[in-house]
Amino acid sequence: MSVNPLYHQTNSRMMEELDWIQRAKADPAHFAPLYKKYHEQIFRYVYQRMDDEEMAFDVTSQVFMKAIKNLHKYEFRGVPFVSWLYRIAKSELYQAFRDNKADRMVNIDTVQVTGFIEEFEHDENEENRERLLLCLSKMKEEDMQLLELRFFEKRSFKEIGEILEITENNAKVKSFRALEKLKKLFINKNE
Amino acid sequence: MKHFKVNLDRKKLTSEYIESKQNFDSVLTKVNMSKPGFWKSAWFYGTIGLSGVAAIIGYNFSQSENNLNEAIITQKNSIQHAVTSTETGNEVLIAQHVKTEEVYVVPPVEKKDKQTTDKKTGSPVKTVAADTPSDVRNNASERVVLKEKVVEKMDAPKVVSRSSMPSISGVYSGDIQWENFKQGEIFVAEDLSVKQFSIQYTSRLGDRTISVEGSKIPQDVVSDLEKLGLNQTVFITNVIAKNDNGDLMRCYSMDLNLKFK
Numbered sequence: 107m108s109v110n111p112l113y114h115q116t117n118s119r120m121m122e123e124l125d126w127i128q129r130a131k132a133d134p135a136h137f138a139p140l141y142k143k144y145h146e147q148i149f150r151y152v153y154q155r156m157d158d159e160e161m162a163f164d165v166t167s168q169v170f171m172k173a174i175k176n177l178h179k180y181e182f183r184g185v186p187f188v189s190w191l192y193r194i195a196k197s198e199l200y201q202a203f204r205d206n207k208a209d210r211m212v213n214i215d216t217v218q219v220t221g222f223i224e225e226f227e228h229d230e231n232e233e234n235r236e237r238l239l240l241c242l243s244k245m246k247e248e249d250m251q252l253l254e255l256r257f258f259e260k261r262s263f264k265e266i267g268e269i270l271e272i273t274e275n276n277a278k279v280k281s282f283r284a285l286e287k288l289k290k291l292f293i294n295k296n297e
Numbered sequence: 298m299k300h301f302k303v304n305l306d307r308k309k310l311t312s313e314y315i316e317s318k319q320n321f322d323s324v325l326t327k328v329n330m331s332k333p334g335f336w337k338s339a340w341f342y343g344t345i346g347l348s349g350v351a352a353i354i355g356y357n358f359s360q361s362e363n364n365l366n367e368a369i370i371t372q373k374n375s376i377q378h379a380v381t382s383t384e385t386g387n388e389v390l391i392a393q394h395v396k397t398e399e400v401y402v403v404p405p406v407e408k409k410d411k412q413t414t415d416k417k418t419g420s421p422v423k424t425v426a427a428d429t430p431s432d433v434r435n436n437a438s439e440r441v442v443l444k445e446k447v448v449e450k451m452d453a454p455k456v457v458s459r460s461s462m463p464s465i466s467g468v469y470s471g472d473i474q475w476e477n478f479k480q481g482e483i484f485v486a487e488d489l490s491v492k493q494f495s496i497q498y499t500s501r502l503g504d505r506t507i508s509v510e511g512s513k514i515p516q517d518v519v520s521d522l523e524k525l526g527l528n529q530t531v532f533i534t535n536v537i538a539k540n541d542n543g544d545l546m547r548c549y550s551m552d553l554n555l556k557f558k
Contacts, residue, residue, distance in 0.1 A: 134325060141321045141324065146312055146315045159310070163318055174324070175328055209302055210301055211301065211302050213304045214303060215306045239303045243301045244300060
């Protein structure tokens, strides 16, 4: 699995980022490089879970607004700054769902569907594809989140752990269990 | 039960398109707009609260100290008066000082109507003495004349020397036994009778300042002091005495340390 280079950074990059953060704490205008660097990542994270594009852009703006307003509370704990942004994004997304501004969506492409069916050792056909989509729609939110982060967005366990504020190992175990649940659901439906 | 709506093969957005939608200025503007007003901030309420508390404390403090300050100021004025007159002998300065004071403190004196005969015409002319305080109360236009006349009279006031300081039972300053204080009256000199004075003391209800007409310590004051029964310093200020010629003079203030047995 490829590694997200924007997430996994060298120490010097992280220090540079920390310098931007310190300056942005004094003057929010200095947040611009961080906005430019992470806007696309955060937007894709939001848009992956939403149907409406404009709404996704709005929520993304909201995420950066919240980040700037709460930057004084941010403390560097040795993890990339973007993991903090992801946590804000997750909270803003659920807020949007609660306010009924947007519907929770799962976006998947055919290649990923095929990958799952092969993983479950079944034939890749139209019927199985539809069955898998039905099973995905019936997954619980926390399991779906792990499947999205790990199998749709191809994130490392370390990154998943930092976004969900759990350990890397825990992220590994939980992702595996979520996949097992999907498999069980898929096989039961198949029988 | 379905929890999610699943989209298959949704059109992917390009990085260029997403970048074109970046608008940091708008985010910054929204942040600035959503900042709460300074009146909602904690420091604002803190400052207002502290100022309010300070104002209340200050007001109460000044109220309780006000009377004491007045007494001290009066004493200073008396001392300044004496020093100025003895050291420089500048009578004009003394007159100005007395003028300011006299407007407020001249005690009521009975009107003296004089009937004189105009030497030229031989007809009786009724004149009213203008240097009485009752005129001050009765007629504002006469008040101006009165002030000027008082000043004229006080151009060369009699300076009370140390030997003729006011005293009670022979004590003009320092410790005085309670028995001597409560029975005594303020004495200045043989040819001077005390017409008015102010007394400041601490009662059970706090500091009190009372203006007294006459030379005796009022029974209310004696009773207040006796109820409290504590050794304390009593300030007797604003002592106005009158001589045989009817001239009014301000005497030294006294501070007496009451001694209860």
